[in-house]
Amino acid sequence: MDHDQIAAANLGEPLGVSVPLRIALTAEPIPSHVSALDYVTGPALAQGHDVALYAPVMFRREAQRRGVEFHRAGTDWTCDFAVQQAASEIWKESGNAPFNRYIFGRLWPDQAGAKAQDLITEWTRERPDLVIAECSDLGAHLAAKVLHLPVFAADNGLGPVLVDLWDTDIAPALTSLHKQHGQDTPVLPAMLTPAPAQWFYETPPPSVRAVRRTVAEFRIVLPEWLDRSPSTRPLVYVSLGTLTTAMSGLRTVVGSVYREVMAALSAIGCEAIVSAGELAKDLRSADRRIRVVEHVPQPALLRRADLFVTHGGRASLLDAVQGATPVLGMGVLADQPDNAAAFARRGLGRALELTATRGEIADAMTAVLGNSCYGAAMTAAHVELSQLPPLDLTELLAGG
Template identity: 70%
Template structure:
């Protein structure tokens, strides 16, 4: 079985719901991805084959994408990144995969939903293929007819293929959680399957004991915006407002800020600032999660039954946190919210047991989803 990923730091962990069950079912799994994911493949015990480049690490690409977000907002960012940049990079990825899969033909391809080159390569070679939703599925469907398919048409014609289409999609959550606001769904709606995470993300080996008298707040704004050099000042400013808000709330807190942690300081020992933590494990100890609203982070929160305060920054994140707020799983704030606004919403969520109850119900719904059966999926593709 071949699994593919595109060069976004968190994207292999977002595919654990595919990789883990495939290994448990005895399948041979190989990850075809840019070089940045070689270590991630080794940690999961799967073969690694280099395919595509680490193009998202290019500073010019990052600055141009950041400029779209800063100057014209998230819609402009999405149109540029997913409607132009991603289709432009599909040709190189497809070329690598066609060469690799001609030598060693997989029985089934599970391609990240945004891996447009992998979708084409599987189609050219007549391989069974499914798209794995990494959180961008609703956004891709929304842009498909207007931006993505037209941008891919020339490349598809060069390979003697008809109109570009998105393969049937697997999604690790009930379909209506994230797809309910789309004007239309494809003829085959995404297939909801159970979500699993890698074992190394569930082990909390280092833990600072907290006071049972105070709630614990965990804050993290993810890896994507932090990795984009043009957005780092915005994200750093958000972290500073969050830390200032935490000082005004009667709680203990852990703030995970990646390499921005060295620029953040708290005068209060109740607040610990770190680079990284095993997030799923820590969330089981937390009473509130302040998050950027990436799909994986929100599902980590559901599985830990931890209410969220979402501050969606870019791509699918604003829509994700709005969807969770509508379901009563927490609250949403604008990324430009002030420390007073953040502190006020923190206090409201911590003081309202309805959010925790809604999370408990959501976790039960998520747990009822079936594990993916890859033999059956291959035979039906």
């Protein structure tokens, strides 16, 4: 699609409503999580609703960039050094499954009480018509339940992890808090997801509703230094995510992976842009074809790239589909390894372990770049994604 077509798709349908709804969105303090809600925010605004984001203060600017109200709720607890260190050590010493149980079965429930209280106070003062909370925002789910507000969970990529751990870890950890507020057994709200459910859910829950994905307009505009005639060489874009580079305990591990990827890039003779967040200043490349930056508008760049080396976060993989760009997935934590493996099984690219050597990475990149079947599979996936129904907030409230 050209820029005008993408802009039109991002508007959502239908445009305009006779009575605007007050939509409350919530997010938890993970760097990319407001962007992960754009498939709700964009249509809500385009359809004429009043939208307010209730989130930790780290997201104030992100709310302003999207033209929505901001209300502080919860804390930036994931930025706490001790929290990051404890989570990182569990991941490094015990692997991803124990990490997920610790994060989602302990840390997230521990924070839910304070977030719920903030939201109960805010929503008692100004009651929303509809709450759309991140699927991992357990405090928001509780607050909506206490106040008898209609609520849907917005899948931010963690939906499959939450579903898998709900009965064994998450619900038991929340039971005491729910009882304090006079509520029954914790239940995950009906969920919205911006992709065909079978792409990421092994057994999709019956309550999951797939809707069309949109991204914020400013994220599909290339900066001037990138908006140029393409090279004759293939362009590889590399990003291992915002969370992995922000977590102090993971930086050494992820930095080593970036260096192996960059060595592989030098070996295969391509152009490359490496987006490394806080690690960018520590990554040097003697190869002039490899440019290291802190950040780029990823959805825009993936419309130009020939290959995306990614950590396998849900939003990043869907950016790749919308750009019809094959992937090389190197999953780090949470849902990422499973996501990367799922895309490889669908023929949308390949997947490697984080421990892969530069030679193995170079071979995998060469294989994807040299085989048109990956691009064809991505184009088919792009069509499938674009055919999902648009999110209609009025209809959602009436049906919910």
